Amino acid sequence: MPIRMRKVKLTKTQLFLKKIGLRKDDYPFYKEIGKALLCTYAVFGLGWLWNETSPLGWWTLKPRSKEEKELAHLYERRRFPYPGDTEAMEKFIASGGALGTAIGSKGTIDLEKDPESLQKEVRLRKFEQESQKLWLRMRNEVISDLREKGFDIE
Secondary structure: OOOOOOOOOOOHHHHHHHHOOOOHHHHHHHHHHHHHHHHHHHHHHHHHHHHHOOOOOOOOOOOOOHHHHHOHHHOOOOOOOOOOOHHHHHHHHHOOOOOOOOEOOOOOEOOOOOHHHHHHHHHHHHHHHHHHHHHHHHHHHHHHHHHHOOOOOO
16 A cells, blocks of 8 residues: 655745745744744833833833923823713813813813914913023023133122
C-alpha cells in the first residue's frame, strides 16, 4: 500500500513568507516576536489610558509647566447634565455653567456677551499679560546693562 502524500494548500501569508525566504521552522520565532509586540503595545496602551483617565490627578506621565498648572482649571473636563433633568441643569448653571456659553453664573442669560466676545476678552487679557512680561524683561535688561556701565539706578 503506497503512502499517499496529502496536498497542503498554502495560504497567502505562507506564500508571502516563502517568497521572502522564511521556512516553516522560522514560524515559532516570529510567533514569539508577534506575541512580544502585542504585549508591548498593550502595556503602552494601558499606560496611555491611565495617563488620560488617571484617578490620581497628581500622578501623570508627563511633567506640567507652571503656566499649564495655573491654567488647568480652564481645561478641566466637565460633565454636562442631561438637558431633560431640570434640577441638574439648574445646579450646573448656578455653579457657573460651561466656559464660553451665554449663560452667566447666576443662571441669567447674558445677551450682551456672546461666546466670541468672551474668547476675544480672554485673548486680549492673555496678550496684555504677555506684553507686560516682555516689558518687565526688557526694562530689567536695560537696568542691568546700565549698572554694568557704572550708572546708579534705583
